[in-house]
Amino acid sequence: MALNSLTPLSINSLHVSSYPSSSKISNTLHFHSKSSQIISKINSNKVTNVESNKKWRKLFSATLAAAVIVFSSDMSALADLNKFEAEMRGEFGIGSAAQFGSADLRKAVHVNENFRRANFTSADMRESDFSGSTFNGAYMEKAVAFKANFTGADLSDTLMDRMVLNEANLTNAILSRTVLTRSDLGGAVIEGADFSDAVLDLPQKLALCKYASGTNPVTGVSTRVSLGCGNKRRNAYGLCDSK
Numbered sequence: 001m002a003l004n005s006l007t008p009l010s011i012n013s014l015h016v017s018s019y020p021s022s023s024k025i026s027n028t029l030h031f032h033s034k035s036s037q038i039i040s041k042i043n044s045n046k047v048t049n050v051e052s053n054k055k056w057r058k059l060f061s062a063t064l065a066a067a068v069i070v071f072s073s074d075m076s077a078l079a080d081l082n083k084f085e086a087e088m089r090g091e092f093g094i095g096s097a098a099q100f101g102s103a104d105l106r107k108a109v110h111v112n113e114n115f116r117r118a119n120f121t122s123a124d125m126r127e128s129d130f131s132g133s134t135f136n137g138a139y140m141e142k143a144v145a146f147k148a149n150f151t152g153a154d155l156s157d158t159l160m161d162r163m164v165l166n167e168a169n170l171t172n173a174i175l176s177r178t179v180l181t182r183s184d185l186g187g188a189v190i191e192g193a194d195f196s197d198a199v200l201d202l203p204q205k206l207a208l209c210k211y212a213s214g215t216n217p218v219t220g221v222s223t224r225v226s227l228g229c230g231n232k233r234r235n236a237y238g239l240c241d242s243k
Helices: 007-015 022-090 202-209 223-227
Strands: none
Touching: 202 223
16 A cells, blocks of 8 residues: 555655755855845945935035135126226236227327236237337237337237238337237338247248348347348248348
């Protein structure tokens, strides 16, 4: 019969196999314990990140508000500074913060005046007298200075790009480091002018070298030497072998 074939040994085997071993139980409990720890760490990290994000948001908002306040105060301070510079004639009382952009200065007389850092962009300066005046760092691009008098003027470090200087009087003027690209100096008087390190177009330089003469009384530099006339050194403007 079927029941008689089941021995006590086989029954015990069936009984034991129906329950997991103690080692499996231990491993399962250990796994669940590890899982709980990992989940707990993840949850705590989420809480920490949320709190950190809140702190950063508060800090960013406070910084932005402070920046807006500072920017507003800087704008008012800048307006006051511009007013002060205009009244005190420029930075530290030296020069001019005056604006002459597109101004009509035809036949004006400004002898021995200080126009440091002033703006003369596109100004009409035809036949004006600026002899002995200082223009350090001034902006004069696209200005028209036909027959203007700059005798003995200090035009060093001045931006004179695309300027009309036909027949202008630059006798003994200082034009060191002046930018004269695309400017027209046709017929300009340049005796004793100092063009040291000035930036000129090569055709304009060659034209000036044809009649350049004299020595600047202030710097002691020869006009021809300052223009690089007669040398064959290759420089930023190309080769200049004028005689």
